[in-house]
Amino acid sequence: EAEVAQSPRYKITEKSQAVAFWCDPISGHATLYWYRQILGQGPELLVQFQDESVVDDSQLPKDRFSAERLKGVDSTLKIQPAELGDSAMYLCASSSRVNTEAFFGQGTRLTVV
Amino acid sequence: DQQVKQNSPSLSVQEGRISILNCDYTNSMFDYFLWYKKYPAEGPTFLISISSIKDKNEDGRFTVFLNKSAKHLSLHIVPSQPGDSAVYFCAASARETSGSRLTFGEGTQLTVNP
Numbered sequence: 001e002a003e004v005a006q007s008p009r010y011k012i013t014e015k016s017q018a019v020a021f022w023c024d025p026i027s028g029h030a031t032l033y034w035y036r037q038i039l040g041q042g043p044e045l046l047v048q049f050q051d052e053s054v055v056d057d058s059q060l061p062k063d064r065f066s067a068e069r070l071k072g073v074d075s076t077l078k079i080q081p082a083e084l085g086d087s088a089m090y091l092c093a094s095s096s097r098v099n100t101e102a103f104f105g106q107g108t109r110l111t112v113v
Numbered sequence: 114d115q116q117v118k119q120n121s122p123s124l125s126v127q128e129g130r131i132s133i134l135n136c137d138y139t140n141s142m143f144d145y146f147l148w149y150k151k152y153p154a155e156g157p158t159f160l161i162s163i164s165s166i167k168d169k170n171e172d173g174r175f176t177v178f179l180n181k182s183a184k185h186l187s188l189h190i191v192p193s194q195p196g197d198s199a200v201y202f203c204a205a206s207a208r209e210t211s212g213s214r215l216t217f218g219e220g221t222q223l224t225v226n227p
Binding site for chain 1: 147149154155158159212215219
């Protein structure tokens with residue numbers, strides 16, 4: 001069964017350091033999402049790509065977060081510098097076209113110390 | 114501004130009985146609703162969805178009901194099984210205005226006791 005792949009599964013970093021997460025969506029899925037889930041809350045959208053273009057980054061803290069999907073396939077989310085409040089689960093999801101359900105990867109659990 | 118709310122943080126039911134998870138929303142532009150299930154340290158898994166043109170959708174043990182006038186939806190699981198124990202998230206999208214972007218509720222922890 002096709003899956004969304006994310007790495008790493010877990011990441012511990014010191015505050016002010018840079019950290020990056022990688023996502024490989026289900027093959028053929030044009031839409032890719034990065035969500036952040038803080039413990040006890042629901043996932044919140046950070047950025048949405050349609051192919052290689054950003055279609056929604058209104059909730060992305062652009063002073064420290066960046067995301068790219070250069071070839072319209074896999075994607076990288078970067079935080080620089082990391083802050084204590086960035087500790088959360090970072091989830092990548094993809095969907096085959098706009099208006100269908102999103103399929104999530106297993107996530108990257110980030111702890112900033 | 115919490116547009117999707119799950120007012121019950123937790124729910125406990127006996128195996129074999131019905132589990133009913135509730136969700137309320139405020140944005141009248143939402144036209145597509147989904148339920149996801151999440152185990153600890155894993156990503157959410159899609160369960161079932163419903164379009165606003167319907168009031169019920171059923172898939173095996175899972176049924177989602179939508180009451181548009183009340184801006185309320187619910188997920189029924191019957192019969193409940195211990196393996197159903199997880200956090201359940203309600204999500205919604207406003208496809209006409211926001212495309213496939215999902216807005217999630219806070220989640221409800223379901224515990225099914227043997």
